[in-house]
Amino acid sequence: MNIGVFDSGFGGLTVLRALLEQLPAANYTYLGDTARLPYGAKSQATVARYAVSSARFLVEEGAEYLVIACNTASALALDAIRDAVRVPVLGVIETGANAAFATTKSKDVLVIATAATVESHAYSGACAERGLRAYEKACPLLVPLVEEGWIDHPVTEEVLRIYLAELLTASAERNLDPDTLVLGCTHYPLLRANIERAVPASIRVIDSADVTAAQVASAIPHLKVEMWSTQNSGIQGSRLFYATDSVTKFCRLGAKFLGQRIDQVTLVDLGG
Incomplete structure (x- = not known):
């Protein structure tokens, strides 16, 4: 399964970090909408528009389950995201x-x-x-x-x-x-x-971050089984990172939140 994780910036990487610890067998696609942060200064309509475009991007990239690892987007746009995509969506x-x-x-x-x-x-x-x-x-x-x-x-x-x-x-x-x-x-x-x-x-x-990862694990029980079967073999799923602004800054700052190096980030333009 491919799990998409979305945040307006870097903080959601703490959620991804917890997910990697609990469900290492899954594939992950992370998007940080760094060009349009901070969401907290925007209206609800603008936050919803940004969050929906980001969620759609992750689904187009293959995400089968979305974790909205952004409190502002979870507070202001969760219903709009759920209406816009046809995969399960969980907010923090x-x-x-x-x-x-x-x-x-x-x-x-x-x-x-x-x-x-x-x-x-x-x-x-x-x-x-x-x-x-x-x-x-x-x-x-x-x-x-x-x-x-x-x-x-x-x-x-x-x-x-x-x-x-x-x-x-x-x-x-x-x-x-x-x-x-x-x-x-x-x-x-x-x-x-x-x-x-x-x-x-x-x-x-x-x-x-920890409780979100735990609830994802509970919602997708077959991943928990895969985790137990792969943790001793060292097998891991893929990890893809996308950002809408400076990938160099994302690699540098994101590593603090993820707790490990981020070697490759792809720049994506989601518009204004």
Whole structure:
């Protein structure tokens, strides 16, 4: 099976990284729409248009299952994508909400994400559908810090401390008793260890990349069988990478998110 993974940029490579660990036998096609990011500054109609064109490209390239590894596109364009293609589509917001539902005992959940994702209230809506209360907080400085490579930098540690202290204070003011924190941006898994150190031990941190990969594995059980049959032989599926802007930057920065070298990226023009 060919699994297509789509993001507006590099963060979705954390989802691909988790997929490669759980389902190495699958073939993967990744598209980063780097020419048109950031999606968070665009209208819903524009995000939907961009995301649909990207999804169609992946299907034309052979994808039989799509993972929308972009929180903004998952929040604003998931229905439009599902209407536009005839393959199963999974978004990272629903996987995060599913994992929160399976994890929380208090039914109170915290979410940190980009401003666009928080403003969409997609996580709070998805959590409410599952009987959970969610409080969302935008953490806009984290994405540029991650892309700068400042994972363990003192500045990043201080920014996280401030954001998380504000998050916990605001949730207490709303009489919430949170025991779960969802990382609502695909850049944030790179900061998971930092975040876990900064929150109380009673709060479990949910990595959207890991839970998305796990839910893909559950949705395509025959791939799990293939994984067990091939993991000892070293057999792997193909990995193709596409970007709509600078492939040199994609190789350099993308390697930080994927955790391995990216030697070849194909430039593709999807229009404006």
